[in-house]
Structure formats: C-alpha cells, structure tokens
Amino acid sequence: MTKASSWLGKTLIYLALIIGAAIMFLPFFWMVSTSFKTLGAISQLPPQWIPSPFQLENYEIVWRKVNFGRYTLNSSILVVLELIGTLLSCAAVAFGLAMFDFKLKKPLYLIMLATLMLPFQVTLIPSYFIWKTFGMLDTYYPLIIPHFLGGAFGIFLLHQYIKGLPKELYEAAVVDGYSPPGIFVKIYLPLCKPALAALSVFTFMGAWNNTIGPLIYLQSKELYTLPLGLLYLKSDTEVNTALVMAGATIITIPVVLVYLIAQKQFVQGIATTGLKG
Template identity: 70%
Template sequence: MTKTTPLFIRIPIYLLLIAGAVFMVFPFIWMLSTSLKTVGAISQMPPQLIPNPLNWENYATIWSKVDFGRYTWNSFLLVALEMVGALLSCSMVAFGLAMFKFKLRGPIHLVMLATLMIPSQVTMIPTYFIWKEFHALNSYYPLVIPSYLGSAFGIFLMLQYLRSLPKELYESATIDGCSPPGIFFRIYLPLCRPALAALGVFTFMGAWNNTLGPLIYLQDKELYTLPLGLLYLKSENVNQALLMAGAVVTTLPVVIVYLFAQKQFVQGIASTGLKG
C-alpha cells in the first residue's frame, strides 16, 4: 500500500491494523493492570482497567518473599552466557562455511540444515542421560554448553548474511597479510552487526523464555530462572495479582530488548532473506 492508494481503501486497512494492534496489546495491558490491584479489586465488577488505588506492594512481595531477585539474576546470567556462546559459535562456523572451500562443505551444510527437521522432543531423553553420565544435572552446564556448539538456525542465519558480503574483502585482507581469525574479528564480524542483532534477539528470547530446559535439569530453588519462578509462584496458590506481577517482571526485559534492537533486528532479517 502506497500514498497513491485511494483513501477509501487505506482507511479500512488502517482500522483493521489498529484493531489488530489493540487485540494483541490488550492482554499485556490487562496483565499490568491486574498486577497493580488489591485482592479485593481483582474480582470487582465491572472490572477496573486503571486500578484505584495502585498497589505496588505486589512487586515488593514477589521480590522479598518469593526471591524473584535471585531468579532474575539467574535468568540474566544464563541469557548472557548463552548469547555469547551462540553469537560466537554460529558466526565462526558460518564464516568457515562461507569463505573456505573443502570437500565436505556441501554435506556438512546439508546435514546441518537437516537437523532443523528433528523435533527437540526426540533428543530430549538421550540428551538428559548424557548429561547424567557427566554428573552435570542440577547445574547450568546442560543449558549453557550447547550454545557454544552452534545451532543450525543461527549458523544458517549468519551464513546467509555472510554470503551477501563481497568476497573481495577476504581476498584483499589475505593479500595484506591478515590471518583468517584476524579477517573474521576485524572485518567480517563488525559488518555482521545486523545479523548478529537478529540472532541475539532470537537467542535472548529463547533463553529467557526457556521453561522446559531448566525444569528438566534444575532441582535447587537457588538455581531457578524466572519461568520456573512463575511455575513455583503458581504452585503456591498465590492470588492473581502476585502472579501477574511475576509475569510482568518476566515479560518486561524481552519487550525492552526488542524495542532497543528493533531496527537492527528487522535489518538483519531482511538482509538474510528470512521470512516469518
């Protein structure tokens, strides 16, 4: 749709988009509203969209009594470790596949893409027993180490972007005497910022919202992440206001990261040719 599109066509489309946006945003607004209500105001009819009074004690309660501060720190620690591993490993593997020619490059690329077709539920039980043999249960190792081994989606995303860059950069740097690691870190990695931003957002969202992995491998409450903290909060049969306060704390970082990285994220997706 462009500026030359007739007004009678644009107006219904704009109204439809606005209605869709309100439909998508309203659950988050209601979650925030409920998190600021008192116990009595939750079941009040008609329901209040703007609570009166605002009850900020719900947030203080989950941070002090349910130890959401520790869960938040654990989540940020895990996300940071996984993002470093994913960005570094995926970009390095993609750089090797894009720049170096060797006999097994085609089969390796094909096998890597084939792993995208395998559901994670298929490998869940064998992977659990592997980590059990390494005595790594009830620790962050099963959650962090796989990110340093690369992921098929991340490698594919970085590979598509690297292929769009001119290979003359690599040839020129080689003539100037720069080593492959130097070419990667000094030239290509800075040029891959849009793709790295897109992969970083995907990694952040996957690691931050990961519930099944921590649920399988973590037993001690001191190691819980925010998604497990929400499950624990729900199991304690707390009121809905406290539960929604926990949900706001869990959701807010993802929204903030996406808002700050939105431009680079969209640019990275567009440049790699991926479509949602």
Template identity: 70%
Template sequence: MTRSTPLPIKMIIYLFLIAGAIVMFFPFVWMVSTSLKTTGALAAMPPQIIPDPVDFGNFTEVWNKVNFERYTLNSFIIVFFDMIGALLSCAVVAFGLAMFEFKGRSLIFITMLATLMIPGQVTMIPTYFIWKQFGMLNTYYPLIIPSFLAGAFGIFLLHQYIKSLPKELYESAVIDGCSPPGIFVRIYLPLCKPALAALGVFTFMGAWNNTLGPLIYLQTKDLYTLPLGMLYLKNQTGSVSQAVIMAGAVITTLPVVAVYLVAQKQFVQGIASTGMKG
C-alpha cells in the first residue's frame, strides 16, 4: 500500500489482514485454553475459550508423566550444537564464496543450490546406512554433525547478505594489513548479525521441531527429544486426557515463540536484506 491508496481500499485490506491473523492465531489460543481445562470442562457445551476453572495441574502431570524434563534438556542440547555448527560453517563457506574469486566458484555455488531441490526422502535411507556403518545409531551424532557441514540454505542466506555489503570494506581492510580470517571475524561477522539472527531462528525451529530425524536414529527413551515425547504422549491416548496432551504441546511450542519474539527485529531485517543483491 502507498499513501495514494484510497481509504476504503486500505480498510478492506486491513480487515482481511486482521481476519487472517485471527484465523492463524486461534489454534494457538485454543491449545492454551484446552491445556488449562479440567477433564469435565473438555466436554462442556458450548466450548469454553476462557476455562472456568483454570487447572495448571495438566502441566505438572505432563512434566512428570512422560519425563518431559529430560526430553526438554535433550532438545536443548541438540539445538545448541546445531546452531553453533550451522552459524559457523555456513558463515565461513558463504564468506569464501562471496569474497574470493577462484576457478569453478559459480559451478560450486549452482551445484550447492541444486541440492535444495533434492527431497530429503531420497537421501534418507542411504544416510541411515552411512551412520549405521559408523556405529552412530541411537546417538545424537546423526542429528548434530550435519549442521557442521554447512547447509545450502544457510550458505545462500549469508552469501546474499555478504554480497549486499560494500566491497570496499574488504579492500580497505586488506590495505590496512588485515588477513582474510581477521577480516571475516572483525568486520563481516559483526555486520552479518541480522542475517545470522535469521539463520539462527530457522536453525532453532528446524532442530527443535525435528521429529523424523530423532524418530529414525533414536531408540532409547532417555535420548528422546520433545517431539518424540509428544508422539509417545499421543500414543497414551487411552490414559491421558486431551488437556494433558495440549499442555505438552504448549511446553513444546513456547521456546520457538520466545526465540522468534526476541529475535524478531533482526530476523525481519536479515530476511529483507538478503534479497538486495544477487
């Protein structure tokens, strides 16, 4: 919309946006509402948006019933190492591809982007047998090590941001006698904070919500992550109420919401800036 857009059209657009926001936000509201209901309130007609009475016991039950404390710690361990690996490896590779001229650079970059079109289901079985040959099944290694190998999406995101920065920054630093690693650490990493924040949010969400990877590689319950804990909880439907399941869903969802809210400004800035220059 521009300043010249007629007021009636602006109002219609805002109404559509508000309606869309309500539709998108309502499932989250219903999840929180259900998690605070008693067993009797679940069957109340009409359904209650604001539970009466409010029951926080569902969170205590889910926390103790399926060892959510352990699952939460496991998820944070995986997310912590995944974020370190993804941010460091992608930043190094993106800096090299963006700043250095060498033979075959374009081919490497295009080949890397082409891997984004390969469905994960295609490589799932071969990758499983590779980890099996290394004897790393039922460990966190298959979930952590790939993040240190620089993913194509992260490289592309940071590459586009670095390319949008003035080339004179690198040239001036070289004239001043700074080495390429020094330029990377002292100049480009601080300037790439918005793009790194965006990649960090994507990495956190991907690792935190990853269900298929832990489901394939982890067999011991003590190694389960929160998504696997939720699957285990859902399989106990006969002995667990819907309110307890929703309490588990709230616990699983809150860290993602909190991370996005904290890094929202940098996230939006990083996403917007990466499209400035190709």
C-alpha cells in the first residue's frame, strides 16, 4: 500500500466518523436549542437552529414551579446509594468467586450468569408483590436494596478483571500476614479502579435514567425522580415543548459529563475485563 492510498483511507475513515458524530450530535443540539425558545419560535418555519429570542425562563419554570430541583435531589440520593451498594456488593462477590474454591462454585456462577438472559419484565410483577407484602411501596427501598445484593453484570465484569490479575498477589499478601478482607480492601480494590469506573458509569446511567422502577413503586410526587418529572411534564394536558426539552436537557447533561470525565477509565475497564476467563 502506497503512502498516498494510506493517507486517503485514513481521511475517508475520519470523514465518516465526523459525519457520524455530527448525525448523533444534531438531536442533542436541537433539544438544547429548543429548551431556550419561546412557544412561537418552536412552531416557526423554517425551524430556528439558534433561538431568537433567547430565554432562560423555561429552566426557571421547570426548576421551581415543576419542582425539578426536588426531583434532581431525589435522583442524586438514589444514584449515590445505588452506586455504593452495587460497587461494594459486586466487588465482594466477584473477589470471592475469583479467589476461592468451594463446592457448587461453578453451578452458582452459571446460574448467576443465566439471570442476565431473563428480561426484567419477567420478574417485574413478582418483585412488585414481594415489596407490597413487606409494605415498602411508595418508598425508595425497592430501588435501593437490590443494589446491595449484587448484580450479575457487575459481578461478571469485576470477576473477569480480577481473574486477569496475577494470582501471586494474593499469595504474597497471605505470606505477609494479610487476611482475605484486608487483601480485598488494600490490594484488589485499588487495582480494580478501571473496572470499578466502568461499572460506575453503567450503574449511574441505569440509575439516573431509570423510569420503570420509580413509576411502579412511587406514588407520592415529593418522591419523584427526574424521569418521572419529565413524564409528568409530557402528560400535561397542554404540553409545552420548550419546557419538556428543558427538563430533558437537565436529565441528559449529568450523564454526558460523567461519561466525559470517566471516559478513559471506562474504556480501559471494558477493554481489560476479557483478558482471562
């Protein structure tokens, strides 16, 4: 392959990537642009890409009058608790499965992986009646407690990463007098930062955008999360598109920021979890 043809191939690849990125970015740009428009500007033809007049009133209405400030706080509390529960439980179970041998280890691991093939709709109704029996409807318990009991995807992700680490680390720590919990906390957790970062991004996105869980378990408006607040906006008899887009922007921006901040660790964690089976 000549130098000219190699340069042409790279140019075409970058051009295709730029076009693809632009296509993906346009809906996001339109959402943000519409959130700053008046109702009259939204219905104009041809459509305005740059709002004129430019107004912040939509965000003020959504944040104060529609109570998005409260919904943001509720979502933030849930995300933090779900992150803590997921990272601690999945890391502990993955460490145990990767480092210790015991009876029924392989069957239990396979059964756990099999749960990944079950659509969540299959367990939705039984789970609802379980939480109803315990009197925990209209609370955050059904959304938080399951994350402290481990998750198949998170356990698998961390298990694969830990299996890729040298076994000699554990053996050397035992010789130095460390107990298994000490080895887990002081050695393996710091080494698992890339995989933990990847799992954190997945957990954050799932918790922040979760609609079906809060919709089923929460009835009180003061407990609503951001996705439910957005549904409330869209279900209004007189839907204000600008307000809906302002609410959607508030929900979307944290996800984009988290991914941009943790992008390097996220990619590294995903890339290194398949080194060893």
